[in-house]
Amino acid sequence: MPVSVDSANPRMRHRIPPVLLWYAVGGGPAAWAVHLGTAWSVSELSCLAPTPGGMLEHGGHFDTGSRTAVWLGTALPWLVAAGALLTCVEITRRRRRLRRESESWRQDPLAPERVSLLLVLGWFLSAMSLAAISGSAIAIAVLEPC
Numbered sequence: 001m002p003v004s005v006d007s008a009n010p011r012m013r014h015r016i017p018p019v020l021l022w023y024a025v026g027g028g029p030a031a032w033a034v035h036l037g038t039a040w041s042v043s044e045l046s047c048l049a050p051t052p053g054g055m056l057e058h059g060g061h062f063d064t065g066s067r068t069a070v071w072l073g074t075a076l077p078w079l080v081a082a083g084a085l086l087t088c089v090e091i092t093r094r095r096r097r098l099r100r101e102s103e104s105w106r107q108d109p110l111a112p113e114r115v116s117l118l119l120v121l122g123w124f125l126s127a128m129s130l131a132a133i134s135g136s137a138i139a140i141a142v143l144e145p146c
Contacts, residue, residue, distance in 0.1 A: 016094055016115065020087055024122035027084030028129030031077035035133050038073030039140070042066055047146040062146045070140060078133045084126040091119055 046066035049059045095115065 016091060016098070020091060021115065021118055021122070024084055024087040024091055025118050025125060027087065028081040028122075028126030031080035031084070032129040032132050034080075035073055035077035035136065038077075039070045039136065042069045042073060043140070043145045058146065062144070070145075074133065074137045074140060078130065078137065081126060081130040081133055084122065085130055088119060088122045088126055091115075091122070095119070 043062070043066065046062050047058050049057060049061075051057050
């Protein structure tokens with residue numbers, strides 16, 4: 001039976017990787033920013049139509065390609081934000097396990113107070129980003145963009 005790196009080194013087995021913590025904090029807002037930039041700009045630009053004078057005005061046609069791009073620009077960031085929220089759940093589980101094992105808790109390279117603050121920020125920011133992307137998806141589904 002092969003021995004994994006985590007089971008070979010008990011100190012590393014219970015460590016909270018900083019990359020996971022930062023993904024939990026910044027993954028949701030970054031996904032929301034990408035969603036806002038892609039979905040809004042594609043829907044706005046596809047609704048513009050040139051006038052005889054060369055100016056762009058609303059009144060264009062929201063075609064299938066634009067609709068697909070908007071939905072991809074909504075669904076993929078939603079998955080990233082949901083992943084950030086699930087990462088918050090996983091870090092919370094790991095922290096509870098570390099608290100039960102006091103030796104491992106002292107070996108954690110991140111200060112417990114800093115991890116607590118970042119975890120609260122991660123929960124809040126990821127949940128709000130997920131709510132914003134979900135609300136935008138509902139608006140895209142219900143309202144006609146053009």
